[in-house]
Amino acid sequence: xxxxxxxxxxxxxxxxxxxxxxxxxxxxxxxxxxxxxxxxxxxxxxxxxxxxxxxxxxxxxxxxxxxxxxxxxxxxxxxxxxxxxxxxxxxxxxxxxxxxxxxxxxxxxxxxxx
Amino acid sequence: xxxxxxxxxxxxxxxxxxxxxxxxxxxxxxxxxxxxxxxxxxxxxxxxxxxxxxxxxxxxxxxxxxxxxxxxxxxxxxxxxxxxxxxxxxxxxxxxxxxxxxxxxxxxxxxx
Numbered sequence: 001x002x003x004x005x006x007x008x009x010x011x012x013x014x015x016x017x018x019x020x021x022x023x024x025x026x027x028x029x030x031x032x033x034x035x036x037x038x039x040x041x042x043x044x045x046x047x048x049x050x051x052x053x054x055x056x057x058x059x060x061x062x063x064x065x066x067x068x069x070x071x072x073x074x075x076x077x078x079x080x081x082x083x084x085x086x087x088x089x090x091x092x093x094x095x096x097x098x099x100x101x102x103x104x105x106x107x108x109x110x111x112x113x114x
Numbered sequence: 115x116x117x118x119x120x121x122x123x124x125x126x127x128x129x130x131x132x133x134x135x136x137x138x139x140x141x142x143x144x145x146x147x148x149x150x151x152x153x154x155x156x157x158x159x160x161x162x163x164x165x166x167x168x169x170x171x172x173x174x175x176x177x178x179x180x181x182x183x184x185x186x187x188x189x190x191x192x193x194x195x196x197x198x199x200x201x202x203x204x205x206x207x208x209x210x211x212x213x214x215x216x217x218x219x220x221x222x223x224x225x226x
Contacts, residue, residue: 043158043216046217056213060209088159099146099208100165105157 003027004106006091012112013081014112021109023091028098031055032074033103034066037088049074074105078111086113115139118207123200126197126223135190135220137205147188148206149179152219158204164188175199196225 004025013019025032034046048056052068083092086108091106127133138169141217142185142191146165147170150158179190188205205217 009150041152041219043204043219048213050155056128058213092158099210099212100163102148102160102163103158105150107157108155 004091004093004104006089006106008109009107010112012108014114015081015083017081018077018079019079019081019111021089021091023043023074023076023103023106025072025091025093025104025106027093027095027104029093029104030071031101031113033092033094033104034074034076035090035092036092037108039087043090047074047076048097055097058073069076071094081111081113083113086111115210116207117139118205118215120203120205120217120220122220123218124221124223126135126225129160129197129213129224129226130194132198133192133195133222133224135203135205136194137182137188139186139188139192139207141207141209146208147179147181147213148192148208149173149190150187150204150206150216152204153200154201180219185222195222197224197226200224 007022026110037043046060047066047081050067065077068074088108088110090108092103094103115137120140123213148163149161152158165173169181202219208214
């Protein structure tokens with residue numbers, strides 16, 4: 001069983017469109033995250049959720065809106081897509097917010113905006 | 115503010131030789147340190163972590179890392195490299211109440 005799964009794996013869309021990426025974890029973890037990995041492989045956190053509540057919202061455009069319907073799911077909706085949004089987006093989870101717990105990552109969603 | 119440096123973009127090593135991937139960090143407070151590996155077109159996989167206690171920690175696939183508080187380093191090591199170890203390696207740091215901060219990554223190439 002896949003621990004952290006994301007759909008879709010690839011997403012190609014045009015500027016101005018709205019798209020969503022879904023994430024699910026079956027590890028029973030309390031905390032989930034969204035990361036963006038750019039073309040140079042730099043990894044930057046976007047959002048943290050703990051028990052369905054937003055904990056940390058790093059400086060990202062408000063076109064990005066995370067939604068957590070339950071503890072096992074954290075979806076990312078992006079409005080008015082721009083060329084600069086092209087990247088690989090990773091979902092991750094950890095047991096809870098304690099700093100000592102490692103994260104488990106999904107396989108990533110490669111978003112290409114044309 | 116927390117930061118992580120991986121001073122080498124690329125490390126090349128011959129198969130069977132020992133490997134080291136370097137990581138230094140800057141934090142306020144006690145750090146929790148992690149290493150992750152990313153294979154092509156895959157998500158990051160956890161390798162090992164230092165929380166407290168013994169400075170030498172052992173992890174998956176024969177990797178180990180040594181925490182050095184005075185040098186603020188957490189270098190990843192393996193006694194004998196395999197071609198299959200070729201991947202992108204990320205060091206990460208976290209302190210209580212803060213988010214993970216990842217280093218820029220080091221690409222390891224193990225040559226047959």
